Amino acid sequence: MTARSSTDPARVIPEATVARLPVYLRALTALADTGIRTCSSEDLATAAGVNSAKLRKDLSYLGSYGTRGVGYDVDYLRYQIAREIGVTQDWPVVIVGIGNLGHALANYSGFRSRGFRVVALLDADPSLSGEIVAGVAVRPFDELEAIVHDHDVAIGVIATPASAAQDVADRMVAIGITSILNFAPSVLSVPEGVDVRKVDLSIELQILAYHEQRKANGAEAAAPVAPVADGGAA
Amino acid sequence: MTARSSTDPARVIPEATVARLPVYLRALTALADTGIRTCSSEDLATAAGVNSAKLRKDLSYLGSYGTRGVGYDVDYLRYQIAREIGVTQDWPVVIVGIGNLGHALANYSGFRSRGFRVVALLDADPSLSGEIVAGVAVRPFDELEAIVHDHDVAIGVIATPASAAQDVADRMVAIGITSILNFAPSVLSVPEGVDVRKVDLSIELQILAYHEQRKANGAEAAAPVAPVADGGAA
Structure with a gap:
């Protein structure tokens, strides 16, 4: 098999960061599709649904720090992430x-x-x-x-x-x-x-259920509820 | 709408923990299916693919600390997590x-x-x-x-x-x-x-590609590779 990229095999990126790189890539593609050329870490973090400190930390593993007062070049950052993941190849x-x-x-x-x-x-x-x-x-x-x-x-x-x-x-x-x-x-x-x-297609549905349950509880916060130890509605 | 659980609506669990709860639930169900009644945090962490310190921290939000020297009761922890997510209801x-x-x-x-x-x-x-x-x-x-x-x-x-x-x-x-x-x-x-x-069906595939690329690079670590700045194989 031929070498599939030129990245340094010794540099290890944390697994949680690896899992977020495709999400950043998707958010950058959405920004590029609307004609946006540069973005702040806050803009990108909002688009990707993470906090901006975590985003900057994640991108630092790729050697991407943006430019002060300008932010990130959308196309270049897309390329860097795609190359890191390996999806610039076939x-x-x-x-x-x-x-x-x-x-x-x-x-x-x-x-x-x-x-x-x-x-x-x-x-x-x-x-x-x-x-x-x-x-x-x-x-x-x-x-x-x-x-x-x-x-x-x-x-x-x-x-x-x-x-x-x-x-x-x-x-x-x-x-x-x-x-x-x-x-x-x-x-x-x-x-x-x-x-x-x-891929578990029900995981995201369970996350929605958690929030849905909290919305229902929040709406009834003034009503008396049974203590947890009683088992409650479950 | 009726109250869907008796959990305290004021207690907020971090979003990253919420996202892992269905994964723990799946791992516990797999353990229960093989007849396992109690498990250590290390066993459960391995089955869920997280580190055990993170698992213990996550479960502490549910008030679950296990029993020293015994670990967690699989069925009771399943119930606690299912109730917290809200999937004990319809x-x-x-x-x-x-x-x-x-x-x-x-x-x-x-x-x-x-x-x-x-x-x-x-x-x-x-x-x-x-x-x-x-x-x-x-x-x-x-x-x-x-x-x-x-x-x-x-x-x-x-x-x-x-x-x-x-x-x-x-x-x-x-x-x-x-x-x-x-x-x-x-x-x-x-x-x-x-x-x-x-749900983006390609995200998991991208995570596999990242590791696949590293395996290919690792296998060729002794071979000369072009510096990253040259763009490499991409």
């Missing part, structure tokens, strides 16, 4: 499991615009083979190995039912995939050196 | 936009198991009306107001194309929905007091 991706979620992911515009190119859609159900989704033909799962080698695929996306996810992950790992994005509602076991990220 | 939810993603969300088992009950599926396309998805009939978008009032819906999910998302959000807000989960790739403008969470 990432071939395979999606396994072409049910409703797999269809939705294949059609998702946000992958291609960030450098992720869906090179193959795979499904164990032979009746789906040959169906064209977002310009890509569905192929039998058995062809995974050939596809991964042909396209130098490093990232696999699992959108199968929970019951199939571990088998798919095992097969991916066996043929050299080292990063897996798991949409299936199951916990995957993988060897060291393989990164797995899990 | 949250009626509507999903608007029943394309592939809407279908996938309607079928998603992780919503119902956390207290989110999909009471209606709505789409502007009249040809979809009457289709049954996961046991729920698709209804015309025009019926949103009646459904929200009948079921006391506080949370709306938008799974439409980007071009329709703001109109849907405006209509939701006008009829009293105060929390919106937005899957459309667009930024929504809503009045104060309405919470919007956005």
Whole structure:
């Protein structure tokens, strides 16, 4: 595999900062789309939904400090963050499991615009083979190995039912995939050196529920409420 | 609206802690599913992918400190967190936009198991009306107001194309929905007091790309690389 960037491999960015870089990138893209060329750390922090001290600290890991009285150059900062994440390059991706979620992911515009190119859609159900989704033909799962080698695929996306996810992950790992994005509602076991990220579609809904509950409580703050120890409404 | 919990509305939990509570809940559920009854903060921190000092600090906001030498009671801590988030109660939810993603969300088992009950599926396309998805009939978008009032819906999910998302959000807000989960790739403008969470399916993929890039660099650390200022592989 060829070197995928020139960043210093010895410089480690905290994981929490890594997780926020895509959010900054999205906010900068939104600013650029409205014609904004420079922004203060406060503007960018507001757009990204973080506090500005945290934003400045995060960007300092990239060697980005802005210019006093001017702020950050939007296009240059976008480039710096995209390069740091690695999305200035091309990432071939395979999606396994072409049910409703797999269809939705294949059609998702946000992958291609960030450098992720869906090179193959795979499904164990032979009746789906040959169906064209977002310009890509569905192929039998058995062809995974050939596809991964042909396209130098490093990232696999699992959108199968929970019951199939571990088998798919095992097969991916066996043929050299080292990063897996798991949409299936199951916990995957993988060897060291393989990164797995899990997307749980209910997490954001739970965060909304927390705030919704507080709004309901706030509106009734004057009313008597049972003490917590009684178990209350739950 | 009735009070949805007995927690003290004056006690504010930091937003970053709120965002981790669903992750702890998921980890505790996984531990309980394997028959584990008590766990140390280190065990739970590992299962949730955070460091144990942060976990203990987060749980201290809930008044949970575990028992010295024993750790946390898994079932009781699950209950405490679920109550704090508000997912011990029933949250009626509507999903608007029943394309592939809407279908996938309607079928998603992780919503119902956390207290989110999909009471209606709505789409502007009249040809979809009457289709049954996961046991729920698709209804015309025009019926949103009646459904929200009948079921006391506080949370709306938008799974439409980007071009329709703001109109849907405006209509939701006008009829009293105060929390919106937005899957459309667009930024929504809503009045104060309405919470919007956005799910960006590419964020996790970008985090994987960052690590994948570092693995590629690490494997080639002995090879000469161009200095960052030259722009490198990007």
